Amino acid sequence: MLQNLGRLKVFYHVFSKGSVLSASKILHVSQSAVSQSLQKLEEEIQSQLFTRMHKRLVPTAAGERLFAVVHPFMQELAGCLKNIKQSREKPFGELRIGAPVEFGKAYFPGMVARFREQYPEVTFYLKLGNPATLLPLVETGQIDFAFVDLFLTQNQFFANLDIYHFSPVVDEEIILACSKRYYEKQIKSDHSFSHLKSQQFIAYRHNAQDVKNWFKHHFNKGNVKYDVVLVVDSQQALISAVKHHAGVGIVASHLVAKEMKEGLIVPIHTPKPKIINQISLVLLQDKVPTLTEKIFQKFLIEKIQSMNLFS
Amino acid sequence: MLQNLGRLKVFYHVFSKGSVLSASKILHVSQSAVSQSLQKLEEEIQSQLFTRMHKRLVPTAAGERLFAVVHPFMQELAGCLKNIKQSREKPFGELRIGAPVEFGKAYFPGMVARFREQYPEVTFYLKLGNPATLLPLVETGQIDFAFVDLFLTQNQFFANLDIYHFSPVVDEEIILACSKRYYEKQIKSDHSFSHLKSQQFIAYRHNAQDVKNWFKHHFNKGNVKYDVVLVVDSQQALISAVKHHAGVGIVASHLVAKEMKEGLIVPIHTPKPKIINQISLVLLQDKVPTLTEKIFQKFLIEKIQSMNLFS
DNA sequence: TTGTAACATAAGCCTGCCTTAATCTATAGT
DNA sequence: ACTATAGATTAAGGCAGGCTTATGTTACAA
Numbered sequence: 001m002l003q004n005l006g007r008l009k010v011f012y013h014v015f016s017k018g019s020v021l022s023a024s025k026i027l028h029v030s031q032s033a034v035s036q037s038l039q040k041l042e043e044e045i046q047s048q049l050f051t052r053m054h055k056r057l058v059p060t061a062a063g064e065r066l067f068a069v070v071h072p073f074m075q076e077l078a079g080c081l082k083n084i085k086q087s088r089e090k091p092f093g094e095l096r097i098g099a100p101v102e103f104g105k106a107y108f109p110g111m112v113a114r115f116r117e118q119y120p121e122v123t124f125y126l127k128l129g130n131p132a133t134l135l136p137l138v139e140t141g142q143i144d145f146a147f148v149d150l151f152l153t154q155n156q157f158f159a160n161l162d163i164y165h166f167s168p169v170v171d172e173e174i175i176l177a178c179s180k181r182y183y184e185k186q187i188k189s190d191h192s193f194s195h196l197k198s199q200q201f202i203a204y205r206h207n208a209q210d211v212k213n214w215f216k217h218h219f220n221k222g223n224v225k226y227d228v229v230l231v232v233d234s235q236q237a238l239i240s241a242v243k244h245h246a247g248v249g250i251v252a253s254h255l256v257a258k259e260m261k262e263g264l265i266v267p268i269h270t271p272k273p274k275i276i277n278q279i280s281l282v283l284l285q286d287k288v289p290t291l292t293e294k295i296f297q298k299f300l301i302e303k304i305q306s307m308n309l310f311s
Numbered sequence: 312m313l314q315n316l317g318r319l320k321v322f323y324h325v326f327s328k329g330s331v332l333s334a335s336k337i338l339h340v341s342q343s344a345v346s347q348s349l350q351k352l353e354e355e356i357q358s359q360l361f362t363r364m365h366k367r368l369v370p371t372a373a374g375e376r377l378f379a380v381v382h383p384f385m386q387e388l389a390g391c392l393k394n395i396k397q398s399r400e401k402p403f404g405e406l407r408i409g410a411p412v413e414f415g416k417a418y419f420p421g422m423v424a425r426f427r428e429q430y431p432e433v434t435f436y437l438k439l440g441n442p443a444t445l446l447p448l449v450e451t452g453q454i455d456f457a458f459v460d461l462f463l464t465q466n467q468f469f470a471n472l473d474i475y476h477f478s479p480v481v482d483e484e485i486i487l488a489c490s491k492r493y494y495e496k497q498i499k500s501d502h503s504f505s506h507l508k509s510q511q512f513i514a515y516r517h518n519a520q521d522v523k524n525w526f527k528h529h530f531n532k533g534n535v536k537y538d539v540v541l542v543v544d545s546q547q548a549l550i551s552a553v554k555h556h557a558g559v560g561i562v563a564s565h566l567v568a569k570e571m572k573e574g575l576i577v578p579i580h581t582p583k584p585k586i587i588n589q590i591s592l593v594l595l596q597d598k599v600p601t602l603t604e605k606i607f608q609k610f611l612i613e614k615i616q617s618m619n620l621f622s
Numbered sequence: 623t624t625g626t627a628a629c630a631t632a633a634g635c636c637t638g639c640c641t642t643a644a645t646c647t648a649t650a651g652t
Numbered sequence: 653a654c655t656a657t658a659g660a661t662t663a664a665g666g667c668a669g670g671c672t673t674a675t676g677t678t679a680c681a682a
Contacts, residue, residue, distance in 0.1 A: 001389060005316040008388075021659060033640050035661060040639095047395050051452070051598040053474060054648045055659045058452035061404060061601060062395045069391045073384040077319075078312060080380045084358050084373045093372060141362070141369040163364060287362040290372060331629060344671050346630060351670095365679045366628045 003044065008070050010037040011049065015067045018057060091119040091292040098127045098134035098146030102235045102252070103279060107304065115299055122292055131282075138284060139163065144293055145283040166280040170304050173253040174275040175267040176214050182245045183266040191270055193219040200229040200247030202238050210250040218270040239265075252277065314355065319381050321348040322360065326378045329368060402430040402603040409438045409445035409457030413546045413563075414590060418615065426610055433603055449593060450474065455604055456594040477591040481615050484564040485586040486578040487525050493556045494577040502581055504530040511540040511558030513549050521561040529581040550576075563588065 002008070013023035014034060024031040042049050049063035059067065087093050099108060104126060112124050127134065127143055134146040147169065176196075178187065186199060193215070201211050208226045216222050229247050232238045238249045239256055242265060259265040281297060283289065289297070313319070324334035325345060335345040353360050360377060361368035370378065398404050410419060415437060423435050438445065438454055445457040458480065487507075489498065497510060504526070512522050519537045527533050540558050543549045549560045550567055553576060570576040592608060594600065600608070 001320075001385075002392060005320045009312075009316045019659080020661090029639090030641055031660075032642085032662085036639080039661090045392060045395055046399060047601075048599055051595050052660075053450075053595065053597060057660090058450070058595065058598075060452065060598065061407070061455055061603075062398070064452070065391055065395060065404065069384070069387045073380070073387075074312075076380045076384075080376055081313060081356060084356055084376060087373070088357060093376065096372070139369070141371065141375070144372055284362050284364065284369065286364060287369075287371065288359055290358075292372075332627085340670090341672055342629075343631085343673080347670075350630085363629075368629090 004040070007037050007041040007044075009074075010034055011041055011063075011066065012070050012074055014038055014050070014057060015059060015063060015070075019055075020057065087290060087292055089291070090121070091295050092121045093292060094123045094125055095292060095296055096125040096127070096143040098129060098137055098143045098148075100130065100147065100149050100279070101128045101233075102255075103147060103149065104128040105234070105236075106255075111300055111303060114303070115296060118299075119292075119295070122296070135164065135282065138282060141284075145281060145289075145297070147279055148282050149277050149279045163285050164282045165285045166282050168278050168280050169301050170279050172277040172279060174214070174250060174277045175253045175269075176211075176248055177242060177251055177253075177256060177260075177265050177267050178248040179242055179245045180263055180266050182242075182247065183268075187248075187266075187268065191268060193221060196248075196268070197221075197224055197226065199227070201226050202230045202232060202241045202247050202249035203228045204232060204238070204250075206231055214250055214275065217275050218272045315351070318348050318352040318355075319377075320385075321345055322352055322374075322377065323381050323385055325349055325361070325368060326370060326374060326381075330366075331368065398601060398603055400602070401432070402606050403432045404603060405434045405436055406603060406607055407436040407438070407454040409440060409448055409454045409459075411441065411458065411460050411590070412439045412544075413566075414458055414460065415439040416545070416547075417566075422611055422614060425614070426607060429610075430603075430606070433607070446475065446593065449595060452595075456592060456600075456608070458590055459593050460588050460590045474596050475593045476596045477593050479589050479591050480612050481590050483588040483590060485525070485561060485588045486564045487522075487559055488553060488562055488564075488567060488571075488576050488578050489559040490553055490556045491574055491577050493553075493558065494579075498559075498577075498579065502579060504532060507559075507579070508532075508535055508537065510538070512537050513541045513543060513552045513558050513560035514539045515543060515549070515561075517542055525561055525586065528586050529583045 010023065010027065013026050014020060017023050017026070020034045020038070021031045024034040027034065038049070045062075045066075047062040048060050049066060050057035050059055083093060097108075105128070108126055112126075116122060125143070127137060127146075131146075131148040134143070134148055137143045138146050149172070178199075187195075190196075197215065201208060203209075203211050203226075206228065208228050211226050211228075212222060212224070215224065230241050232241060232249075235251055235255055238251055239259070241247070242249050242251070242256075243259070248268065253260070253267065256265050260267060281301070283293075321334065321338065324337050325331055328334050328337070331345045331349070332342050335342040338345065349360070356373075356377075358373040359371050360374035361370055394404060408419075416439070419437055423437075427433060436454070438448060438457075442457075442459040445454070445459055448454045449457050460483070489510075498506070501507075508526065512519060514520075514522050514537075517539065519539050522537050522539075523533060523535070526535065541552055543552060543560075546562055546566055549562055550570070552558070553560050553562070553567075554570070559579065564571070564578065567576045571578060592612070594604075
């Protein structure tokens with residue numbers, strides 16, 4: 001490896017201009033400085049880079065070879081620095097964002113599209129997943145920030161949560177729901193634990209973690225085996241199953257607001273307060289957000305809150 | 312443009328190792344020096360490149376972007392320097408060579424093949440042309456050296472011939488020749504100027520510069536208009552034309568040695584000494600030849616001379 | 623609580639880069 | 653032929669900037 005990269009810059013300009021003097025003007029140093037730098041470089045790689053002709057430097061094969069490497073780099077570097085610089089003045093570049101699957105699927109494409117209307121130079125990388133997958137990505141800088149919901153996975157253990165900064169974005173009401181027909185046939189207004197625990201459940205995992213969480217909250221009962229009749233990978237699928245009377249399931253209330261109004265889907269309440277699933281923006285505690293990040297976060301939060309999920 | 316490229320090297324290692332300390336070990340400087348360099352760099356581009364976490368640096372988007380440019384460059388640079396270095400120890404890389412058309416066509420392919428058997432890491436770029444095109448390429452470093460013959464174009468004017476170094480490689484005997492049948496029918500042993508100048512000529516240019524040079528040498532007569540019946544672009548074509556009794560033409564004697572021995576082609580002599588076309592190796596006066604160049608030049612000259620063009 | 627590991631900061635030294643000035647040399651101009 | 657000029661190299665010395673040592677800070681482990 002070369003010990004002094006700075007001399008490559010001198011070489012680059014000398015090669016480009018074919019002259020020490022004009023290079024020295026570009027570099028704002030004396031021609032002597034350029035001459036000396038160049039000699040040091042040649043000494044270092046122990047090869048002539050130019051043959052000295054009167055008032056002119058003619059590149060040797062080694063010089064040509066080196067320039068072929070340095071030239072494109074200088075171009076790219078200049079472009080890269082320009083990008084970094086201009087992303088301080090106006091949003092620019094790729095934003096790498098994590099989000100829960102439902103949240104991401106439901107809101108992100110539209111948000112991104114609308115944001116890009118305003119800031120067309122911003123591109124996106126969207127990683128969907130649960131906190132267990134997203135937080136490590138935030139920690140290692142593989143994504144810039146993430147949205148996470150804490151309910152469905154709230155009982156999982158995360159070490160070092162204090163390296164993150166959480167800011168609540170929106171609250172979802174989490175309910176246990178079933179179709180009206182299922183309710184009338186199976187629930188019959190009996191909201192006791194012993195009755196409810198024997199229902200047929202639609203869950204997101206085979207272990208029914210979401211269901212367990214719901215019962216833990218409402219009855220303070222854990223470690224119960226529930227009858228999971230269907231495992232789904234999305235709330236939309238769950239809602240569809242519920243509509244078809246397949247059983248009861250956990251869902252964000254705003255996603256079934258219409259169905260509840262029409263009486264197709266019925267929430268199952270208990271005396272305990274509602275479960276609120278807090279969706280938070282999470283970023284590294286010490287990270288100074290870039291302009292692009294700040295603007296997009298502001299944009300996204302405003303849009304989401306203006307949608308008023310409880311309406 | 313970045314003012315201090317050296318700091319990129321520090322950045323590169325810090326990014327690679329994700330740690331100031333381990334970068335400092337690689338760079339053989341103190342941990343503090345690395346820390347300071349990095350801060351200077353961030354200051355210079357006015358963007359954070361890493362978010363500082365406890366005992367760890369996590370790259371930001373800007374850092375990732377910069378690394379994406381610097382990383383491939385460092386790889387290529389290392390490779391390039393390795394190449395340059397090893398081309399000091401054994402022949403390596405591309406040789407860019409100029410040669411006269413005939414000379415190049417006749418000898419080069421075989422030479423290159425045989426050389427590459429011995430030094431397979433050497434590749435070639437061969438530019439065929441006359442001195443008027445080759446010398447400027449040597450001067451501007453676009454080819455490393457060239458072989459030129461001076462006879463056919465000897466009367467052309469070249470400025471600054473003293474920036475080149477010429478070393479004779481081989482002497483060709485240049486003759487005026489025709490077929491035996493043409494000789495017996497048209498020349499009839501009359502080698503006088505007045506008789507010869509009225510023959511039918513095969514030449515390499517419309518202006519018959521080669522023919523003019525021959526008459527200038529043998530009779531000291533210039534500025535005569537000759538009857539050029541055929542213009543060819545190669546000695547092989549000229550030889551073919553001569554064999555078919557089309558007229559007389561200038562050719563290197565060794566190219567028609569066999570035909571002369573068999574009596575098919577006849578040279579036209581005069582009392583003046585033979586014309587010797589000296590083929591020289593030409594390189595820039597001040598250029599220190601690389602190992603690859605020296606070895607190939609030696610190889611080529613030995614091969615050519617061992618062929619003994621006058622045999 | 624203490625110890626430790628890793629990064630940041632402070633202060634001063636010293637290397638190495640840059641400047642100025644002189645020298646060299648090929649070309650242009652008279 | 654003589655001089656002037658322009659561009660490169662060489663030499664010497666000043667000084668900025670990078671490096672080192674020492675200290676501060678902080679989170680994690682024991």
